Amino acid sequence: MSTSSPAHPHSAAHGGHADRPAHHFDDLEQQRRAGTLGMWGFLITEVMFFGGLFTGYAYYRYRFTKAFEAASHHLDIVLGTINTAVLIGSSLTMVLAVHAAQTGHRKGIVRNLLLTILLGTVFLGIKAVEYGHKWHEHHVPGPHFHWTQDANAGPAQLFFSFYFAMTGMHALHMVIGMGLIGVFAWLAHRGRFTPANYTGVENLGLYWHFVDLIWIFLFPLLYLMGASH
Amino acid sequence: MSASKEHAISLKTYYAVFIALLVLTAVTTAVAYIPVSNMGRIPAGAIHLILALIIAGAKATLVVLYFMHVRHASGLTRLFIAASLGFLLLLMGFTFADVLRR
16 A cells, blocks of 8 residues: 555554554544444355355255254264354453453453464364264265165265365364464554554454354254254 | 444453353253154254254344444444345245245
């Protein structure tokens, strides 16, 4: 950007203290509102993306109810519940990071962002253990898929296709989010965010909470549907 | 300070929402184990599904309102979110209007 006034060679767009809006905004408040609205615009495309997966899942669950409930029974509810709590914990540390940015506690931002990465790592670790179990039990869709009731092998394979597609896309979003959080922790350490301008941290938080939201629906739909059988 | 109105949410509120989310997680897992019988034409699995979705909806509402600050967001942001839910309902509604009647 070529808009830095000569007095401020390192403008907001170049890092450093970001107490000035970019040139196309009147003030920081307008910039913050536009940034947050833009982030929501992106998240809405994500809602529609995952919405397609949820719609597909809902249809096939309706079509093959018994087989889906039986297949769901093979997911580990204890690990799923622990992971739900871990992810909720990471949402808490993320919102604490945003709060620290609002109130200008630089170390608080960095510490809570790093905690969020840690909890995200725990979640993905548990997820990897679960994927490992599925691999050993031959519940990964494909030529080696094995199901004891042959009559339901097709629909059961469909269930696990949805399981891996939905949790896989969710995990991919987490990996991307954790990479971004690492970058933002570094920027926060460098003093990039101030109580007057912390939109970046706010929008990072929106993304991470969105990832949590998806899991809030994935967990009961995938794990809990066969629990009482 | 221009961003001061976002300070409206206190740390205490964040911790309370966190606890509520954990409790609702425990509730949804516990409810899933409760055996229910079919209620008339409604199969037992559907009752579990409906209960699970109600609890998930409550959790999602807490996250959106407090963690995502929509409680204090601008009207335009709220309109965006409402519109996205509307389109999601269209997607699911028309899909099911089709497949349920085949």
